Amino acid sequence: MDLNFGKEYKDFTKEVKDFCKKYKGVHFTESSKVPLSDSFKTGEIKMTRSDWQKILIEKGYFARSIPQEYGGHGGESDIIKSRIIAEEFAKSKIPPPMGGQGIDMLVPTLLELGSEEQKQKYIKPTLHGEIIWCQGYSEPNAGSDLASLQTKGELIDGNWVINGQKIWTSTAQYSQMMFCLVRTEPDASKHAGISYLLIPMDAPGIEIRPLVDMTLNAGFNEVFFTDVTIPEKNIVGKRGEGWAVANATLSHERGSLSDPNAMMNRLNSLIERMKQETINGEKVINNKVYRNKLMKIQGKVIAFQSNSLRVLSAKVNKNQDVKIAGMIQKLVGTELRHELEGFAIDIMGELGTLYENSPNIRDGGSWQIAYMYFLGLIIGGGTSQIQKNIISERGLGMPKEPKVQQGA
Amino acid sequence: MYFGLSEDQIFFQDNVKKFLEDNASIDVIRKIANESDKTSKEDLHNGIVILGINNILIPEENGGLGLDLLFATAVGQSLGEGIATLPFTGSYVMAPIAIKYGANDEQRNFYLNEMSKNNVNFGVGFSEFFGSRNESELSFSNNKVNGKTLFVLDCDFATHIMLSDKKGQIGIVSLESSGIEIIDLITVDKTRIFKEIIFKNTEVDILENTSRSDEAISNAIDAGRIVTAADSLGASKAMLDKAIEYSKERKQFNRAIGSFQAVKHMCAEMAAELEPCYSILWHAAHSFDNKEKNKKIMACHAKSHISDISKMVSKKSTEVHGGMGFTDLLGLHYWFKRIGVNRQILGSPEMVREEAAQSQGL
Ligand SMILES: Cc1cc2nc3c(=O)[nH]c(=O)nc-3n(C[C@H](O)[C@H](O)[C@H](O)COP(=O)(O)OP(=O)(O)OC[C@H]3O[C@@H](n4cnc5c(N)ncnc54)[C@H](O)[C@@H]3O)c2cc1C
Numbered sequence: 001m002d003l004n005f006g007k008e009y010k011d012f013t014k015e016v017k018d019f020c021k022k023y024k025g026v027h028f029t030e031s032s033k034v035p036l037s038d039s040f041k042t043g044e045i046k047m048t049r050s051d052w053q054k055i056l057i058e059k060g061y062f063a064r065s066i067p068q069e070y071g072g073h074g075g076e077s078d079i080i081k082s083r084i085i086a087e088e089f090a091k092s093k094i095p096p097p098m099g100g101q102g103i104d105m106l107v108p109t110l111l112e113l114g115s116e117e118q119k120q121k122y123i124k125p126t127l128h129g130e131i132i133w134c135q136g137y138s139e140p141n142a143g144s145d146l147a148s149l150q151t152k153g154e155l156i157d158g159n160w161v162i163n164g165q166k167i168w169t170s171t172a173q174y175s176q177m178m179f180c181l182v183r184t185e186p187d188a189s190k191h192a193g194i195s196y197l198l199i200p201m202d203a204p205g206i207e208i209r210p211l212v213d214m215t216l217n218a219g220f221n222e223v224f225f226t227d228v229t230i231p232e233k234n235i236v237g238k239r240g241e242g243w244a245v246a247n248a249t250l251s252h253e254r255g256s257l258s259d260p261n262a263m264m265n266r267l268n269s270l271i272e273r274m275k276q277e278t279i280n281g282e283k284v285i286n287n288k289v290y291r292n293k294l295m296k297i298q299g300k301v302i303a304f305q306s307n308s309l310r311v312l313s314a315k316v317n318k319n320q321d322v323k324i325a326g327m328i329q330k331l332v333g334t335e336l337r338h339e340l341e342g343f344a345i346d347i348m349g350e351l352g353t354l355y356e357n358s359p360n361i362r363d364g365g366s367w368q369i370a371y372m373y374f375l376g377l378i379i380g381g382g383t384s385q386i387q388k389n390i391i392s393e394r395g396l397g398m399p400k401e402p403k404v405q406q407g408a
Numbered sequence: 409m410y411f412g413l414s415e416d417q418i419f420f421q422d423n424v425k426k427f428l429e430d431n432a433s434i435d436v437i438r439k440i441a442n443e444s445d446k447t448s449k450e451d452l453h454n455g456i457v458i459l460g461i462n463n464i465l466i467p468e469e470n471g472g473l474g475l476d477l478l479f480a481t482a483v484g485q486s487l488g489e490g491i492a493t494l495p496f497t498g499s500y501v502m503a504p505i506a507i508k509y510g511a512n513d514e515q516r517n518f519y520l521n522e523m524s525k526n527n528v529n530f531g532v533g534f535s536e537f538f539g540s541r542n543e544s545e546l547s548f549s550n551n552k553v554n555g556k557t558l559f560v561l562d563c564d565f566a567t568h569i570m571l572s573d574k575k576g577q578i579g580i581v582s583l584e585s586s587g588i589e590i591i592d593l594i595t596v597d598k599t600r601i602f603k604e605i606i607f608k609n610t611e612v613d614i615l616e617n618t619s620r621s622d623e624a625i626s627n628a629i630d631a632g633r634i635v636t637a638a639d640s641l642g643a644s645k646a647m648l649d650k651a652i653e654y655s656k657e658r659k660q661f662n663r664a665i666g667s668f669q670a671v672k673h674m675c676a677e678m679a680a681e682l683e684p685c686y687s688i689l690w691h692a693a694h695s696f697d698n699k700e701k702n703k704k705i706m707a708c709h710a711k712s713h714i715s716d717i718s719k720m721v722s723k724k725s726t727e728v729h730g731g732m733g734f735t736d737l738l739g740l741h742y743w744f745k746r747i748g749v750n751r752q753i754l755g756s757p758e759m760v761r762e763e764a765a766q767s768q769g770l
Contacts, residue, residue, distance in 0.1 A: 001410060001411060001412065001413070001414070001478055001690060001693075001694045002409060002410045003409060003411065003694065004409065005409050006409075080409060271770070285770055288762075291761075291762070291765050291770065292758055292761050292762065292765075294765070295709075295712070295761035295762070295764050295765050296712070296713075296716070296757075296761060298709065298764070299688070299709040299712055299713035299716075299761070299764075300684075300713065302688055302691075302706070302709050302713075303684035303685060303687060303688035303709075303713055304684050306411075306684065306687030306688045306690075306691040307683060307684035307687040307688075309411045309687065309691070310411045310412060310686070310687045312409075312411070313409060313410055313411035313412055314412075316409055316410075317410055317412075320410075320412055322412075324679055324683050325683050325684075325686075325687070328679065328680040328683050328684075331676075331680050332680050332681070332684065385673070387676075387680075388672065388673045388676035388677065388680075389669070389672065389673075389676075391676040391679055391680060392672035392673065392675050392676040392679075393672070395676075395679060396652050396675055396676070396679055397652075398652065398655060398656065398666045398667070398671075398672050398675060399656065399663075399664050399666050399667040400667070401667060401669065402663065402667060
């Protein structure tokens with residue numbers, strides 16, 4: 001066991017700290033339609049999101065290992081540096097590099113499986129925040145059983161012509177592009193009939209209908225395709241290889257849904273809240289029952305954070321086997337975060353139910369928002385039940401479910 | 409940066425595991441538990457002394473191996489996995505640490521040298537300090553101890569008992585002294601025996617530094633909690649492994665029960681909760697070894713969190729076995745009960761969490 005990152009990383013931590021000091025209070029003039037979180041709307045230093053991305057890329061704080069010709073920093077990938085950056089940015093409340101499905105999922109996929117032309121065309125503007133992407137996978141009848149998707153793509157005169165419907169498409173209403181799974185080989189077996197297509201959202205025949213989610217924001221959308229026509233070359237991988245291409249990105253998504261640093265920050269905010277709230281004149285933090293429950297959650301958070309250190313370690317030390325430790329992160333992380341947010345509501349009691357801009361609201365209602373948001377993440381990106389199927393079958397080697405017979 | 413056990417630690421851990429697999433089958437454990445087999449117990453103890461388990465935390469200059477708590481924790485996992493009917497937490501972890509921090513030079517050299525040769529073995533009774541109950545009360549005065557203490561750990565091969573009073577002063581009593589009455593406490597866990605001990609004007613050697621500071625007892629208890637958690641984690645791992653194995657063999661409705669999703673999900677839940685326990689456990693031991701600021705918080709959380717998860721695993725893995733899980737025949741209950749007793753030893757989860765809260769200034 002050695003939790004020292006060594007001198008190089010000590011120096012690097014100092015460099016990042018200095019950077020954070022220099023840019024403290026940076027905030028954005030709106031450059032895309034994606035809403036910014038409130039904390040980044042005010043401050044002294046003004047710039048566009050895209051300019052911020054460029055500064056981060058130049059320093060190597062973002063897109064570090066992506067080649068310069070595609071708009072990245074062009075350095076060695078360094079997982080420990082990435083972690084230091086995430087930690088220091090979180091501590092000093094500097095806006096983190098942009099994330100989202102384009103950056104977290106599409107860019108790694110293109111780097112791995114995209115054509116040279118696709119890399120040249122899409123990666124740089126995506127990293128700069130100039131192209132926002134949405135993920136068109138789920139359909140009304142294809143959720144957990146994603147491979148049963150039916151949106152149809154036909155190759156007609158050198159173009160893909162797409163008809164069908166996607167649902168739960170996050171940020172579709174702000175996006176310039178969609179990476180999409182489409183059935184192009186109707187005669188092939190379920191998994192072998194799918195292709196991975198890149199679709200401009202302004203193509204004629206696309207209709208986007210926002211869906212209001214339980215937080216009362218329009219977090220996702222329905223997207224309808226009527227004879228949407230895109231060039232043949234907008235395919236990643238070959239025809240019928242879409243399932244494999246998509247699976248390359250699903251693993252990127254699952255890693256990004258449960259950040260232990262964010263969880264620890266949230267726990268510390270909860271402790272602050274418990275020091276401020278009172279019940280009949282007694283501080284909540286001094287109430288034995290709530291204290292005990294807080295400590296119980298703290299124990300879980302520390303265990304989860306330690307688990308993520310172990311997963312990190314296996315990325316640095318190639319001979320370490322942490323298969324199950326990696327597999328459980330989405331399940332445990334999203335469930336735990338939901339529990340933590342829910343407990344914060346409990347310690348506030350009735351006050352915890354206040355919402356929107358109600359008088360007496362605490363922390364801008366963020367506990368209710370996150371409590372619901374993380375229920376969404378428990379469902380999205382492979383539900384908790386699907387995670388348990390994966391852990392038991394692929395992690396523990398338990399027998400697969402006998403295949404349910406297809407209808408006659 | 410490396411988060412995990414080292415090759416040496418894994419090697420030691422595997423050796424202990426192998427030793428127990430070869431020498432402490434469920435039949436041997438059952439015989440020992442039924443008290444019909446004293447020799448097996450002694451043979452096992454001799455075996456682990458040869459492996460050097462008694463010497464892990466004793467410095468090299470005193471004839472020990474001079475290893476750290478993370479090593480002991482790795483070994484603790486194996487002892488729990490094999491539900492070893494052997495002293496460890498008290499005799500070979502808490503006692504050397506208490507001596508390291510609490511003894512003067514003369515005491516330290518004497519006890520540690522003798523321990524390394526297996527001439528001195530300690531039972532440890534610190535419950536007066538962290539959670540005294542109605543029945544007990546113990547006091548030191550003029551190098552004499554009077555009163556009663558409960559749940560003394562690891563008395564089987566003990567030549568001496570290490571005790572503490574409410575303030576955390578630590579005294580050592582030789583079992584050859586007069587005025588000692590030892591009574592067996594019969595818990596559900598028959599793999600280990602705990603004692604009640606009554607002292608009447610018994611001669612006691614107070615560890616000199618412990619009258620000034622509670623550093624010794626505090627460290628010994630932190631270490632004891634971490635290693636007890638390791639024992640529970642090892643026992644839980646064994647139970648989960650057995651459940652998975654059984655689920656692949658046992659057939660109902662013409663299918664392996666492990667192909668039923670309800671069974672799979674129980675196993676996935678156990679694995680998902682158990683996996684982070686390894687990390688918090690090693691992290692806590694590492695914080696202890698490096699004297700980090702948060703070491704007490706980590707020790708408390710490792711103990712209480714792993715106690716909770718182990719309790720869940722002990723229940724669910726028994727359920728996976730159906731009626732067979734409930735039988736004496738299969739012997740799964742030995743692991744179940746071991747986990748149940750570990751949960752209460754050195755502080756129940758609620759008590760220990762309160763300590764975690766206080767030690768971070770809440
Ligand atoms: C906040 C949020 C954002 C999302 N964003 C996107 C996006 O951007 N792009 C996109 O394509 N999709 C997105 N999704 C969709 C998401 O991937 C699906 O909701 C998810 O895969 C579940 O599919 P479903 O909603 O059809 O539920 P269903 O699959 O119908 O599941 C319903 C219930 O049945 C259970 N179930 C289903 N199959 C099994 C099984 N084999 N074993 C055990 N239980 C089972 C599920 O666990 C669940 O409890 C998002 C979802 C949410 C909540």
